[in-house]
Amino acid sequence: MLNFLPGPIKATFAFLLYLVNTLFWLCPIIIFSFLKALIPLQLWQKIFSYLLDQMASNWVLVNSFNQNLFSKVEFEVTGSESLTMQDWYLVLSNHQSWVDILVLQRQLHGKIPFLKFFLKKELIYVPFLGLAWWALDFPFMKRYSQSFLKKHPELKGKDIETTRKACEKFKHKPVSVMNFIEGTRYTPAKHNKQQSKFQHLLRPKAGGIAFVLEAMGQHLTKIVNVTIHYPEGIPSFLDFISGRVNKVVVAIDIIPIEASMIGDYYNDKKFKISFQKWVNQLWLEKDETLKAMHQQHTENCRSQERLSKENPAS
Numbered sequence: 376m377l378n379f380l381p382g383p384i385k386a387t388f389a390f391l392l393y394l395v396n397t398l399f400w401l402c403p404i405i406i407f408s409f410l411k412a413l414i415p416l417q418l419w420q421k422i423f424s425y426l427l428d429q430m431a432s433n434w435v436l437v438n439s440f441n442q443n444l445f446s447k448v449e450f451e452v453t454g455s456e457s458l459t460m461q462d463w464y465l466v467l468s469n470h471q472s473w474v475d476i477l478v479l480q481r482q483l484h485g486k487i488p489f490l491k492f493f494l495k496k497e498l499i500y501v502p503f504l505g506l507a508w509w510a511l512d513f514p515f516m517k518r519y520s521q522s523f524l525k526k527h528p529e530l531k532g533k534d535i536e537t538t539r540k541a542c543e544k545f546k547h548k549p550v551s552v553m554n555f556i557e558g559t560r561y562t563p564a565k566h567n568k569q570q571s572k573f574q575h576l577l578r579p580k581a582g583g584i585a586f587v588l589e590a591m592g593q594h595l596t597k598i599v600n601v602t603i604h605y606p607e608g609i610p611s612f613l614d615f616i617s618g619r620v621n622k623v624v625v626a627i628d629i630i631p632i633e634a635s636m637i638g639d640y641y642n643d644k645k646f647k648i649s650f651q652k653w654v655n656q657l658w659l660e661k662d663e664t665l666k667a668m669h670q671q672h673t674e675n676c677r678s679q680e681r682l683s684k685e686n687p688a689s
Contacts, residue, residue: 389617469555556584599629
């Protein structure tokens with residue numbers, strides 16, 4: 376509605392609205408987090424979990440309103456028809472910009488349970504935010520390095536056991552766990568440094584999602600494989616709030632989680648090799664999807680150029 380405003384003005388007001396919206400919902404989330412932690416009764420905590428999820432969902436809703444207010448982005452989304460709020464999902468996506476998170480939250484909002492990220496257990500001690508993440512049921516994982524386990528072999532398997540117990544709450548409450556398996560945002564410099572065999576992607580890190588599936592496999596039923604493409608080039612957050620992003624293409628593929636995807640990645644060599652092959656194949660297919668998206672954009676641009684030459688008056 377206000378996308379006619381100059382870019383710097385749009386960016387200023389959009390950023391302020393993001394900030395006010397975050398602070399507005401952070402305060403009650405912190406208060407309700409303390410209330411949830413106060414009484415360790417299952418029913419009490421379950422009620423507050425739903426209330427807190429609703430607050431976080433409202434935060435996403437207002438952010439989406441903010442985007443509609445100051446920018447005019449065309450979203451081309453395919454494959455989301457069968458998503459449901461009553462299912463348990465592991466969401467995987469390519470990662471190019473912080474804008475990816477806004478795109479995922481907006482396009483998956485109301486279609487699947489509120490997105491949660493796996494966090495290192497140490498982050499629970501971050502003042503206020505650690506409590507909020509705990510109250511919002513963000514799954515915390517305890518990971519021991521291979522060097523640490525060599526010195527303390529008696530702790531082998533304890534990290535998975537600890538994380539699995541922490542995820543017990545998801546047995547009765549649908550959840551969506553998000554993972555960017557490239558581990559970092561794509562840039563041409565990182566792509567060259569890795570000498571990645573993928574044209575539009577960094578190398579995937581199989582160990583992270585293997586750990587998630589081993590810890591939560593019994594609570595997850597489907598993988599939501601998301602491919603995000605920005606036809607005009609990868610935008611920054613400033614580009615997005617300034618209204619310089621006109622179109623985003625999102626392709627969603629639903630993959631059932633099978634027993635063969637769950638195993639001991641760090642101690643079962645045969646499973647590790649097969650899982651790495653599966654992840655690499657998934658990434659090869661995603662790379663092909665991105666190639667097709669880039670090609671489609673190039674053809675659309677050429678068609679528009681031809682039309683402009685044939686009809687210069689228009």
